[in-house]
Amino acid sequence: MLKAKNLVRRGREMADQINILGDDGVPMSYHESFWKSELIDFAFLQQDAFDAIDALCPLERQEYMLDLILRICDRHFEFDNFEQCRILFKEMINTLRQMNYTEFKSPQFNEYEQQLSKHLA
Amino acid sequence: MATKAYQRTYTQLQAITKATVTLNARGVANDELATVNGKLAQVVKTKGDAVTLQVFSGTEGVPTNAEVSFQGAPPTLRVSDQLSGRFFNAYGHPIDGGPEIEGEEREVGGPSVNPYKRRQPSELIPTGIAGIDLNNTLVSGQKIPFFADPDQPYNRVMADVALRADVDKIILGGMGLTNDDYLFFRHAFESAGALDKIVSFVNTTEEPPVERLLIPDMALAAAEYFAVDKNEKVLVLLTDMTLYADALSIVSNRMDQIPSKDSMPGSLYSDLAKIYEKAVQLPDGGSITIIAVTTLNDGDITHAIPDNTGYITEGQLFLRADPDSGKVIVDPFRSLSRLKQLVQGKKTREDHAQLMNAGVRLYADAQNAKTKLENGFDLSDYDLRCLDYAKEYATRLLSIDVNITVEQMLDTAWEIFAKYFSPAETGIKQVFVDKYWKKD
């Protein structure tokens, strides 16, 4: 939990740096940190209170999702450019959000998880 | 007002301020009306024999020996079907040259509806404006103000909304309207051929400010007659509530009350809530929907009036000029309809809520791109697409001059998304993407 908070915090600092120095003015690792914090924000912190499934997230599911998200964040990715970084993270965020909208451990849920696993190798 | 047998008359005032007079009198009831040299006034305070009255039309020319007659009753309005199509002043007297209304005399500012007897609002009020219907859908029984700077065309938008809404009666409560605004409303209602379903209570800037305090109660008493007695769907327009609140502060100031934030009386929240909470969905089908205007000082929503209003109303519609599209738009970030989820996807298509969220989220990305551009940085391909999207989104959906059906709004949103983005970039639920995504 603390780790996730720190990741969000660091990502925010990176975002400030990117805003000051520009996309090209910072190392690729800054973009990666920023997008990891966006991943936590969009896929975990944000929750759709008007969606029947996402509205209620039991502790077991919370732990499962946080674990999955932190495993992604633990990975170091290689990118040629920041646009590639953005596209990959946007895709992962989208898949995680689809998971949030799907019944826990249902076939559909597992399928989305499968799609993510290729990024976790 | 008819003279009654038990009327008590006094001729010795103890104190006069610009808005109030104080005299010694006995047997006076709280909230009771009186006349002071013919001017209508209302009891606001008693302390021992000293009675303080707020004089609605101001105390100019009131002498210490003015004749004060107590009427024995709080303010009333005569209600009947004859109200339809008529224009009244703050006291409920006709200003359109027509005859006085015949009907039952009712107290205004009456009791609240028992919350348990209310029903959940569930009927969509379509306005044709996508900034409202798509992103901030209105529901009958809702109360919502426009927050707008004085130079925004809020009265025009409100008139559009009223005339397009599917309601049985429209009640206009005009407070501090300029003569031009008054004539605009009159003209708009007449030329729409809708005059017979409209009742208007109007106080213009030419008239004394304290009189405005009666307008919302009069308008809502008429609204309750049609909604409760006749089971009709009633839309009440209140403009401008900032000028109403200003009048409250004038009276409390003259009564030497300790002001709270921004010189407003400490009771501002309760005073405004009593008005706005008259919005209701009744069990027998009648409803009162309130659309108000709260003008802002240079977009400042932390001022006590908009701030208190925001905690009472079910959202707010924020108008602003958008330089990129050259339109006045309903700001998607600062606007909110708290009841939208009661109709979105229920009275409208299933994909409504997801489209709304995606549209606003991408618009936010465009704002970030704009900031980058202003700071002199190179824009990515995604940034550039966001900017183009924002312009089209503002022009075709956010602008107040849009007038299309909800179905058309949803189709337009899918079309614009497909033009600039991939499905993953929108983050919309896969089932809807599969069903509605506009393929080439």
Next chain:
Amino acid sequence: MSTHGKVTGIVSNLVTVTVDGPVAENELCYISVGGNQLLAEVIRVTGDKASVQVFESTRGLKNGDSVEFLGKMLEVTLGPGLLSGIYDGLQNNLTTMTGVFLKRGEYTDPLDRKVLWAFTPLAQPGDKVIAADWLGEVKEGWLPHKIMVPFSFKGEFTVKSVAPAGNYTVDETIAVLTDKDGEDIPVTMVQKWPVKVAVKCYKEKPRPTRIMETGVRVIDTFNPIAEGGTGFIPGPFGCGKTVLQHAIAKQGDADVIVMAACGERANEVVEIFTEFPELVDPHTGRKLMERTTIICNTSNMPVAAREASVYTAMTICEYYRAMGLKCLLLADSTSRWAQALREMSNRMEELPGQDAFPVDLSAIISNFYARAGMVLLNNGQTGAVTFIGQEGRPLLLRPRAEPRRPEALPGRQPDRLLLQIPRVSRDPGIPAGKDPEELG
């Protein structure tokens, strides 16, 4: 015997009464006006003048109207049947009132006196008992509702007899206790308790040890709240406080939920009692309404009863806590309550503190928060009241409660919950975009 008085001054709902005998701070009185009895509470006494806040509209009230003091403070009625109840701030049952509009001076019984409850005795003749000890239980929905020695009983009693298992109304005697002087006292299922006094019939208040699951990720994982903890959700209007609170009410892991709508929107209460009877509690599979009590003083209801509503709600929670149950009190909002205090302070012309709020505001709020907590009952079982308040103005009202951290769960720090929500969340349908920087 009882003290009487006459009305000598009126400003809105603050009435001055000249009295002919002793009166107590917070004592209740009835003011007679036009055949109605209006309930009021003493909030200041100066010489033979008592200032009372009236829980109803004072329209038509006159100097000279008679007042009767009741010799007691504001009380709630406690007994089986409170769950799924919908009450106003004074615990009048809103569901049994007649007519669409609230009638002034109409007071209804909070409990159904005719219902038969299946009683099972728990105590034996000869048992030594003190206040809040369990004498028997009835099934209220699926919850075991303990019938206790009334909280107001002082000292030790001997159980003389307990009614055999069977069906009884709340007013039938279910036990007879003998006090130390040998006097027999009959006990029914109903007891009364003054709302402004904390119920302290427990052994001790240890540190909370368990997490209360809310199903909201940003709370449970990032900032968990303990059973018996306190928290508040600050934020400007429109940021999702109420959406979040309703989410917690729907899925919070508690036996009993009391929702206090304190000066809030009536439609939000309507949403609860429209949806909760349909929605299922994810932890028990029962209908949500069966575990929920609603205390409802919406913003248009009399301002003095707004303050009473949070105390009424807290006392009901304390009552269920004494049965060894986990209770969750959700109050929306404490800032409205603070404004109610300001309105009265303002009318009494007290010297104002910051932003014209009364100077003892933070002490009042802190005392209230301190009534929450996990308690160890006399019989070794535990019960808890978790309190989550909503705050429009966080800085002013931050409670000075001691942070509570259970040691049992390393890595997690249930604490005062503080969710800072930025004004513009990127997704209008999502009550999040919460700022983890501000968490905890």
